[in-house]
Amino acid sequence: MASRNACSTAARSVTRAARPTTNPTSRLQLQAHTRSYHQGRSQSQTHQAWTKPSAAILAAAASVALIYTASNTDAQAEAAKEEGPPKPTLEKRKKKKGASKEENRDLISSQHLQVKRSWENPGVYAWGSNTGKxxxxxxxxxxxRTPRRIPWFDDVLLRDIKLDRQFGAAVLENGDLVQWGKGYSEETTEPTVTLKGKNLQQISISKDRIIGLSNSGTVYSIPASKTEQENGVKPSESSWIPGWSSTSNISYRIMNPKGLESREKISQISSGLEHVLLLTNTGRLFSAASGSEDFPSRGQLGVPGLTWTTRPPGAFDQCHEISTLKGFEMKKIASGDHHSLALDKEGRVFSFGDNSSGQLGFDFSSEAPYIDTPSLLPISKLYQGTSQAPKVTSIAAGGLNSFFTIDATRVMGPGEDPSEVRTLGRITADTWSCGQGIKGALGNGRWTHIQGTPTKIPSLSGLFEFDEKANAVVPIRLSSISAGSTHASAVMSNITFLDTNEKSSDDTTNYGADVVWWGGNEYFQLGTGKRNNVATPLYLRPLDMAAEIEAGRKEEHRFHITPRHNVKIKDGRKVTMEQRIECGRNVTAVYSGV
Incomplete structure (x- = not known):
């Protein structure tokens, strides 16, 4: 508007300058004046007379043009205001296309690349404390600080692995035992095969010994130290030649329970710093001292009144049946540093041992810091008033913590009409924890010193997903929990896909299971590259970041673990393998397991 007013003022000034100076009082006077003015002049005068009006006309025309231009410009501006600012044109980034189907899958999916690498390059990634190498x-x-491969295990498949800050132990694909670390030998840095030919299936570690379970059910107790293996008592071993025997190359002890029934054998083992639990295939539970330095004295053996002074005659590491649990068929066992858990087939949990941090699931009492008799956990109280019936499906323990996964089934509440309860029978999968939380190991987002009553882990509870095959919404359970001394990891049992082949479309990719981590991180055992403790489960970056960069991927992605699958490996063999996680004592590993 300011521009329009200025132009109008200029036009009026030019027009007034071109007008005669005589101001007629009437139209008639003006006409008479004009006629006498033209008649009384010569040709030259007439030409001069026409020159001035012409200039005035031209000036007026210019003014009109200026006014029109300004008015038109202002009108366009007003119209633009009404239409709003011009809309930006978005150009989609062209997707990089791979030379082949497989290259294209690597480009569009980090998960597909991770699955492929886990099959092509099996081995062990480890991180955390390295004071014991x-x-x-x-x-x-x-x-x-972050996941790093141990070269000795490249292209090696393992049955099991366990880690301490000072020593590591693993079972090879053929059942032989491998050991490394300063706790094994100050001079030897590379992993070394120690116990051979026993066909070990599972191992567990105590403070100074390794407990191994063979495929036949025999339990071996092996010193963690190379010196003790060489200088200790070496048992005689039977030979394949009848009547012949030989002496073992290393020292070890056999700790099989007495009185096993026909075809009954040990099927699971789990150890703390000083004790080990032994579960048979019929559900009977035994316990024994597992270390050579200290006898279990905090009730973790589950035998009331059993101490070093009251132990029965015989070997210090003899097995004791936990008679309190007779009549209960156990299916799962777990051990923390000084406490024990046992789960029966009906979903009932029994705990015993040290309760200084509430790790047994009961409130701490200074008058009774430990419980030496297996005690039933009142899990139903956790769901009181919720119209849900809980059943424990799995247990885990480590350090001063315990974990429980629970299937809570929606049932009829008091006064409810079955026809109005749409979620009747629906299962909700929850995860609970108890024990020490000052370093975040509870996973519930709080830094609690002592947690007796189990607390729910929100980010691992009440999760659902749509299953296309079942055409239904299903709960997301946990596939496994690995609990270390101060940190833990959980593998989700979410829907996975591993069947992509050459006939699949370009956009069909493999994808694994989600995995999260939480707890103490003072030794970088969480693998985040940072040292702060974490009280809420979080994701890690992919293990093989070099492959991610090589694929041209700049965005942040998370690590997905590869589930069990039949795979053809480099040597041409077909094996059933998977990735597994082991949270140890301030050390963590992901390995290729068979």
Missing amino acids: VAAPDSNDAFI
Whole structure:
């Protein structure tokens, strides 16, 4: 508007300058004046007379043009205001196309690439404390901040692995035992095969010994130290030649329970710092001292009144049946540093041992810091008033913590009409924890010193997903929990896909299971690259970041673990393998398991 007013003022000034100076009083006077003015002039005068009006006309025309231009410009501006600002044109980034189907899948899916790499390059990634040269035997670094491969295990498949800050132990695909770390030998840095030919299936570690379970059910107790293996008592072993025997190359002890029934054998083992639980295939539970330094004295053996002074005659590491649990068929066992858990087939949990941090699931009492008799956990109280019936499906323990996964089934509440309860029978999968939480190991987002009553882990509870095959919404359970001394990891049992082949479309990709981590991180055992403790489960970056960069991927992605699958490996064999997680004592590993 300011521009329009200025132009109008200029036009009026030019027009007034071109008008005669005489101001007629009437139209008639003006006409008479004009006629006498033209008649009384010569040709030259007439030409001069026409020149001035012409200039005035031209000036007026210019003014009109200026006014029109300004008015038109203002009108366009007003119209633009009404239409609003111009809309931006978005150009979609062109997707990079791979040379082949497989390359294209690698480009569009980090999960597909991770699955492929886990099959092509089996091995062990480790991180955390390296003071004992366990996480990285070839490195002098005190800490390994992010996942790093242990070269000795490249292309090696394992049955099991267990980690301590000072020593590591693993079972090879053929059942032989491998050991490494300063706790094994100060001079030997590379992993070394120690116990051979026993066909070990599972191992568990105590403070100074390794407990191994063979496929036949025999339980071996092996010193963690190479010196003790060489200098200790070496048992005689039977030979394949009848009547012949030989002496073992290393020292070890056999700790099979007495009085097993026909075809009954040990099927699971789980150890703390000083004790080990032994579960038979019929559901009977035994316990024994597992270390050579200290006898279990905090009730973790589950035998009331059993101490070093009251133990029965015989070996210090003899097995004791937990008679309190006779009549209950146990299916799962777990051990923390000084406490024990047992789960029966009906979903009932029994706990015993140290309760200084509430790790047994009961409130701490200074008058009774430990419980030496297996005690039933009142799980139903956790769901009181919710119209849900709970059943424990799995247990885990480590350090001063215990974990429980529970299927809570929606049932009829008081006064409810079955026809109005749409969720009747629906299962909700929840995860609970108890014990010490000052370093975040409870996973519930709080830093609790002592947690007796189990607390729910929100981010691992009440999760659902749509199953296309079942055409239904299903709960997301946990496939497994690995609990270390101060940290833990959980593998989700979410829907996975591993059947992509050459006939599949370009956009069909493999994808694994989600995995999260939480708890203490002072030794970088969470693998985040940072040292802060974490009280809420979080994701890690992919293990093989070099492959991610090589694929041209710049965005942040998370690590997905590869589930069990039949795979053809480099040597041409077909094996059934998967990735597994082991949270140890301030050390963590992901390995290729068979």
